[in-house]
Amino acid sequence: MDIIIKFLVAAVGAGTPLLFGTVGEILTEKTGHLNLGVEGMMSIGACIGFMVGYYTDNFFLALLFAAIAGACSALIYAVLTVTFMANQNVTGLTLTIFGIGFANFIGIFVLNKSPEGTLKLPERITAAMRGIHIPGLSDIPVIGELLFSYSPFVYIGIIIAVICAYYLNRTKEGLNLKAIGENPGAADAAGIKITKVKYINIILGGAICGIGGVYCSMIINGGVWISDNVGGLGWIAVALVIFANWQPSYAILGSFVFGALRVLKYYIPQSVFPFPIAFYDMLPFLMTALVLVISSMRKSGRINLPAALGLNYFREER
Amino acid sequence: MKKLVSLLTVSAMVISLCACGGTKTEEPAETTETAVEETAQEADASTEATEETGAAAGVMPAIAKEDIKVGVIHITDPAEGSGYTYTHDLGIQGMQKNLGLNDSQIVRKNNVSDSDATAIENAMRECVEEGCNIIFATSWGFMDTCEALAEEFPDVIFSHGTGYKSNGTNFNNYFGRIYQARYLAGIAAGLKTESNKLGYVAAMGQENSEVTGGINAFAMGAYSVNPDCEVYVKVTNSWFDPEGETQAAQALVDLGCDVIAQHCDTPNPQTVAEQNGVWGVGYNSDMSKDAPGAVLTSVMWDWSVYYTQAVQSVIDGSWTGENYFGGMADGLVDIAPLSDLCAEGTQEAVDAARKQITEEGFNVFDGVIETNDGSTVGAEGSTLSDADITGSMNWYFKNVVVK
Numbered sequence: 001m002d003i004i005i006k007f008l009v010a011a012v013g014a015g016t017p018l019l020f021g022t023v024g025e026i027l028t029e030k031t032g033h034l035n036l037g038v039e040g041m042m043s044i045g046a047c048i049g050f051m052v053g054y055y056t057d058n059f060f061l062a063l064l065f066a067a068i069a070g071a072c073s074a075l076i077y078a079v080l081t082v083t084f085m086a087n088q089n090v091t092g093l094t095l096t097i098f099g100i101g102f103a104n105f106i107g108i109f110v111l112n113k114s115p116e117g118t119l120k121l122p123e124r125i126t127a128a129m130r131g132i133h134i135p136g137l138s139d140i141p142v143i144g145e146l147l148f149s150y151s152p153f154v155y156i157g158i159i160i161a162v163i164c165a166y167y168l169n170r171t172k173e174g175l176n177l178k179a180i181g182e183n184p185g186a187a188d189a190a191g192i193k194i195t196k197v198k199y200i201n202i203i204l205g206g207a208i209c210g211i212g213g214v215y216c217s218m219i220i221n222g223g224v225w226i227s228d229n230v231g232g233l234g235w236i237a238v239a240l241v242i243f244a245n246w247q248p249s250y251a252i253l254g255s256f257v258f259g260a261l262r263v264l265k266y267y268i269p270q271s272v273f274p275f276p277i278a279f280y281d282m283l284p285f286l287m288t289a290l291v292l293v294i295s296s297m298r299k300s301g302r303i304n305l306p307a308a309l310g311l312n313y314f315r316e317e318r
Numbered sequence: 319m320k321k322l323v324s325l326l327t328v329s330a331m332v333i334s335l336c337a338c339g340g341t342k343t344e345e346p347a348e349t350t351e352t353a354v355e356e357t358a359q360e361a362d363a364s365t366e367a368t369e370e371t372g373a374a375a376g377v378m379p380a381i382a383k384e385d386i387k388v389g390v391i392h393i394t395d396p397a398e399g400s401g402y403t404y405t406h407d408l409g410i411q412g413m414q415k416n417l418g419l420n421d422s423q424i425v426r427k428n429n430v431s432d433s434d435a436t437a438i439e440n441a442m443r444e445c446v447e448e449g450c451n452i453i454f455a456t457s458w459g460f461m462d463t464c465e466a467l468a469e470e471f472p473d474v475i476f477s478h479g480t481g482y483k484s485n486g487t488n489f490n491n492y493f494g495r496i497y498q499a500r501y502l503a504g505i506a507a508g509l510k511t512e513s514n515k516l517g518y519v520a521a522m523g524q525e526n527s528e529v530t531g532g533i534n535a536f537a538m539g540a541y542s543v544n545p546d547c548e549v550y551v552k553v554t555n556s557w558f559d560p561e562g563e564t565q566a567a568q569a570l571v572d573l574g575c576d577v578i579a580q581h582c583d584t585p586n587p588q589t590v591a592e593q594n595g596v597w598g599v600g601y602n603s604d605m606s607k608d609a610p611g612a613v614l615t616s617v618m619w620d621w622s623v624y625y626t627q628a629v630q631s632v633i634d635g636s637w638t639g640e641n642y643f644g645g646m647a648d649g650l651v652d653i654a655p656l657s658d659l660c661a662e663g664t665q666e667a668v669d670a671a672r673k674q675i676t677e678e679g680f681n682v683f684d685g686v687i688e689t690n691d692g693s694t695v696g697a698e699g700s701t702l703s704d705a706d707i708t709g710s711m712n713w714y715f716k717n718v719v720v721k
Binding site (some may be wrong): 006007010013014084104108111112116117118120124130197216220221222223224226227228229231234257262265266267269270271277278281 | 340395397401523552553555558559560561562564565568569572573584586587589590592593607608609705720721
């Protein structure tokens with residue numbers, strides 16, 4: 001029983017960076033722009049957030065600058081694909097390569113200057129980030145650990161996802177955004193300012209990814225800087241967007257399920273289930289394939305894939 | 319008429335472009351060919367010279383210290399953190415200091431992916447073109463490229479880390495008995511544990527001799543001082559997976575382990591141990607700088623021992639081309655100075671075991687060893703051969719638990 005609770009707690013921890021990446025990418029894709037640069041935006045957010053935390057000892061400044069850094073990197077993507085209509089896939093991939101390289105460059109540059117030969121955030125910050133403790137609530141057995149023991153990032157991520165779900169489905173701006181993703185020509189004719197909406201949402205998506213990145217450098221790596229610290233999570237987030245059917249509310253569930261599948265290999269008793277480790281590495285992606293198959297077979301349901309995803313909107317060609 | 323003229327000029331331009339392009343691509347090819355011929359001739363000449371003098375016992379000609387140039391192929395950037403490349407580069411720096419080479423005599427190629435054959439070959443060719451006499455390739459995936467290029471450039475020495483091949487002249491492999499150091503780390507961990515559960519984050523599973531041998535030596539060291547303790551193993555199935563290493567360490571802590579050892583690339587298992595208020599044993603370099611509140615000691619390589627010896631042998635002309643498998647007695651492997659967190663009496667126990675290994679011929683895998691599936695390995699009065707240790711260590715010691 002105890003180990004099951006520990007497993008669930010670990011699953012939530014493993015799912016949190018994916019939640020940020022996924023929600024950020026959903027916002028971006030709803031504009032009709034497929035941004036494959038999630039890994040890059042997360043890396044830049046991880047790097048800038050970490051460095052700000054390292055030099056200022058301030059958790060909230062770190063979070064803020066991670067979001068700003070993610071937003072700036074998304075701005076590069078937005079300028080290239082929205083204004084200059086560059087190929088979205090190529091731009092996104094380039095952003096990934098650039099982002100990882102940029103983060104490692106800055107990291108090594110600062111590392112070389114550090115007298116200890118390592119970059120470690122002060123314990124004051126890392127302790128605050130690792131887990132909250134609400135007197136009373138956190139002490140309830142089982143429930144306290146399952147609901148009130150996580151890093152502040154977990155709650156921030158869930159709140160952002162809920163806000164995004166509300167924004168996309170219940171507000172005028174969100175519906176405008178969805179219209180652009182489905183048919184930018186019609187949205188344009190309806191008087192929606194396409195370019196402005198696209199810029200705002202791509203940048204917001206980047207900011208959310210940036211926060212996910214700083215989770216990687218601060219929590220996953222225990223506040224010690226290492227290169228390549230996002231480690232491919234951005235790519236899993238891109239897959240999770242499909243898993244979550246482009247809905248932020250599903251993204252919460254999806255990212256925790258993915259997180260659970262990712263830590264399963266460490267918690268499942270090997271003596272009972274003697275599968276090779278590689279099998280567990282495959283599970284999240286097997287699940288994605290299954291979800292795709294099931295959702296396309298369902299007659300009543302529909303796939304929320306924005307119809308204009310991946311196509312640049314060129315008004316004169318309308 | 320105008321059209322015709324412009325057509326003509328355009329076609330003339332195109333032809334000239336093609337012609338220029340053609341010659342451009344041909345030129346370097348010719349130069350490299352001649353360069354290869356020249357170097358081959360030089361190599362012939364120099365081998366003749368050594369044959370005539372017959373002074374050096376080595377298979378390669380001696381190279382004056384001022385003329386030697388050392389190439390290094392790193393899989394990542396040496397500046398980063400505490401891991402694999404960092405320790406190799408410390409070894410290179412140590413060698414440079416020991417021999418008094420200047421900076422221009424070391425050529426580093428960083429971030430060479432071991433899965434990108436073209437990148438590996440380019441990096442090594444660049445080293446050769448820059449005049450390197452000996453090239454150290456520090457990661458497993460570089461081995462086959464080393465072997466191929468060693469044939470193409472017979473006057474350049476290719477020395478590859480952690481592999482097994484050799485051609486007896488200008489291509490060898492080097493590695494070390496890291497299990498000896500892990501045995502000592504096991505003693506420190508076995509004395510420290512209160513729950514009698516030690517955790518071990520392993521990059522690869524039972525099929526990998528290097529990792530499994532390390533786990534066994536660690537488990538045997540712990541068993542030698544604390545027969546009740548068990549070693550719990552979690553496998554990440556990747557040589558670099560920061561998130562997985564964190565999760566595996568956390569899972570071990572959740573199982574009740576209170577000393578987390580590791581064979582992977584990041585200090586993450588040790589930082590997890592620190593966060594959970596338990597202890598850890600680092601790997602590669604002294605990880606007490608990353609997790610000062612947890613690290614008892616770290617299992618460390620001192621590659622400068624080999625690099626110094628190898629480059630010195632090239633200078634002396636005594637390079638043999640044989641594979642190198644150094645141990646604690648050579649100073650290639652050891653543990654970091656024990657931290658204050660260690661249990662009382664650890665220093666004495668570690669010193670005694672170190673003496674056994676370095677002076678009394680104890681080789682960890684001696685005699686009959688019980689495995690965790692009830693069978694036995696080895697024979698009374700003998701020790702496992704190096705081939706068994708590096709190639710067929712696919713069993714776990716009896717106190718190892720895979721859960």
